[in-house]
Amino acid sequence: MRKITRRSFAALAAGVTAARLNAGQPAPTGKIKITDLRCAILGGSPVVRVVTDQGISGYGQAESRKPYLKPMVLFYKDYILGEDPTDVERVMLKIRRLGAMKPWGAAVSAIETALWDIAGQVAGRPVYKLLGGKIRDRVRVYNGGVRFPMKRHMPEDYAEVMQKMKEAKEGFTIIKQAVGFHNAAMMRAIPDAFYDEPRGGAPHPFRGMLTERGMAHIVACVEAMKKVLGDQVALALDCGPGHTLKDAIKLARALEPLNLLWLEDILTGDYTPYPNADLYRDLTLSTSVPIHTGEQIYLRQNFKDLIETNAVDVIGPDPADVGGIAELKWVAEYADLHGIQIAPHGVFNGLIGLAAQVQVGAAMPQNYIAFEYPLGEPEWWYDIVDGLPDPIVKNGFIDVWDRPGLGVTFRVKEARARLREEDRGFFD
Numbered sequence: 001m002r003k004i005t006r007r008s009f010a011a012l013a014a015g016v017t018a019a020r021l022n023a024g025q026p027a028p029t030g031k032i033k034i035t036d037l038r039c040a041i042l043g044g045s046p047v048v049r050v051v052t053d054q055g056i057s058g059y060g061q062a063e064s065r066k067p068y069l070k071p072m073v074l075f076y077k078d079y080i081l082g083e084d085p086t087d088v089e090r091v092m093l094k095i096r097r098l099g100a101m102k103p104w105g106a107a108v109s110a111i112e113t114a115l116w117d118i119a120g121q122v123a124g125r126p127v128y129k130l131l132g133g134k135i136r137d138r139v140r141v142y143n144g145g146v147r148f149p150m151k152r153h154m155p156e157d158y159a160e161v162m163q164k165m166k167e168a169k170e171g172f173t174i175i176k177q178a179v180g181f182h183n184a185a186m187m188r189a190i191p192d193a194f195y196d197e198p199r200g201g202a203p204h205p206f207r208g209m210l211t212e213r214g215m216a217h218i219v220a221c222v223e224a225m226k227k228v229l230g231d232q233v234a235l236a237l238d239c240g241p242g243h244t245l246k247d248a249i250k251l252a253r254a255l256e257p258l259n260l261l262w263l264e265d266i267l268t269g270d271y272t273p274y275p276n277a278d279l280y281r282d283l284t285l286s287t288s289v290p291i292h293t294g295e296q297i298y299l300r301q302n303f304k305d306l307i308e309t310n311a312v313d314v315i316g317p318d319p320a321d322v323g324g325i326a327e328l329k330w331v332a333e334y335a336d337l338h339g340i341q342i343a344p345h346g347v348f349n350g351l352i353g354l355a356a357q358v359q360v361g362a363a364m365p366q367n368y369i370a371f372e373y374p375l376g377e378p379e380w381w382y383d384i385v386d387g388l389p390d391p392i393v394k395n396g397f398i399d400v401w402d403r404p405g406l407g408v409t410f411r412v413k414e415a416r417a418r419l420r421e422e423d424r425g426f427f428d
C-alpha cells in the first residue's frame with residue numbers, strides 16, 4: 001500500500017475536492033440579482049422591499065413600534081446588491097454578523113424574510129416548502145393584540161375584558177394578558193404597589209420589589225381573569241421586566257393552582273434584551289408554572305445559555321428580531337432537542353409579519369405552541385394587502401395557504417396612497 005505523505009495527502013484531498021466540484025452542478029451564475037433594497041414606513045411599520053432584475057420583489061416587515069428603522073435597513077444595501085437572493089444563506093452571511101439586539105437585528109430580520117419571499121416566488125413554492133415542508137395544515141395563534149378599553153384596573157375590570165376576548169370572533173384558544181410591571185396601569189391602580197417610584201418615559205420602566213399589597217393585587221386580577229376563562233381558553237401572562245427573582249418565585253407559586261400556560265419576561269425581556277439565564281433557571285426550578293422569555297433576543301447564539309441550561313420552559317423569539325424566519329426555525333429545533341417549547345412573539349409585526357409567521361409556523365417542529373397574532377394597524381392595512389384568508393383566524397387557527405413565496409402581495413394603488421412623501425418611489 002502506498003504510504004501517504006503529508007504532500008500526497010494534500011494532493012489527494014485536492015483531487016477529491018476537484019472531483020466533487022466536477023460531479024456537481026455548476027456554481028450558480030446569478031441568474032437573478034438583487035438590484036435594490038428599499039424601506040418605507042407604512043402607518044408606522046417599516047416595510048422592506050428587496051428588488052431584483054427579474055421583475056420579482058420580496059417583502060418583509062418589522063415591528064410597528066420601530067418607525068425609525070429606515071436608516072438601519074438601508075445600511076445593509078451595499079452588502080447585498082448584485083447577490084443572488086435565492087441563495088438566502090449566502091446573502092445572510094454578508095449581513096447577519098452586522099446586526100445586533102434591537103434595533104439592528106430587526107432590520108436584518110426583515111431583509112431575511114424578504115429574501116425567502118423571493119426564493120419562494122422563484123421556485124414557484126410557498127416558503128414553508130423551502131423551510132423543510134409543513135407538518136401542520138393550520139397554525140395555532142394566541143391573542144396578544146385584540147384588546148378592549150378599560151376604565152379602571154381592578155380585578156372586576158380584567159374579568160370584564162377577558163369575557164370580551166373570550167367571545168372575540170377569532171375564537172382564540174390562548175389569551176395573553178399583561179400584568180405586573182408589564183402593565184403600568186395595573187401597578188398604578190393601587191397605592192404603593194412596589195418600592196420604587198412609578199416612572200414614565202419608554203415602556204416598562206418599573207423595577208424593584210413588590211409590596212405585599214402589590215403582589216396581592218396582581219394575584220387578585222389573575223384569579224378574576226381565570227374565573228372567566230375556566231379550562232376553555234388558556235391564560236398566559238406577560239409580566240416584566242423588572243421583578244426580583246424572589247418576587248417572581250412568590251408570584252409563580254401563588255398562581256400555581258390556576259394552571260397558567262406560561263409566565264413571560266418576568267425578570268428581563270421587553271426593552272431589557274438580556275437573557276439572564278442563571279436567574280431564569282433558578283426561577284424555572286422553583287415553580288411548576290412554565291417560564292417563558294426571549295422576544296428581544298437576536299440570533300441562536302444568544303439563546304445558547306437559556307436552552308442548554310434549560311433555564312426556561314418556553315422560548316418566544318420574534319421572527320422580526322431574532323434574525324428572520326429560518327433563524328426562528330433553527331432556534332425552535334435547538335430548543336426541541338432540550339425539551340423546550342416555543343411560542344413566537346410578534347404582536348406588532350403587521351400583516352407581512354403575519355404571513356411570515358404562518359409560513360414558518362407550518363414547518364416548525366412539534367414543540368410549537370402558537371405564535372402571537374399580529375393585527376393590521378392602522379385598520380387600512382387590511383385594504384392594502386392581498387392574499388390573507390377571510391376571516392384570517394378560525395377557531396384560534398389560521399389555515400396555511402399555498403401561494404408562492406410568503407403568498408401575500410400589496411395592492412399597489414391602495415398602498416401607494418398611504419406612503420409618506422419621502423417614500424414615494426417605494427413601489428416604482
Ligand SMILES: [Mg+2]
Nearest residue numbers: 238264265295
Ligand atoms: Mg413579552
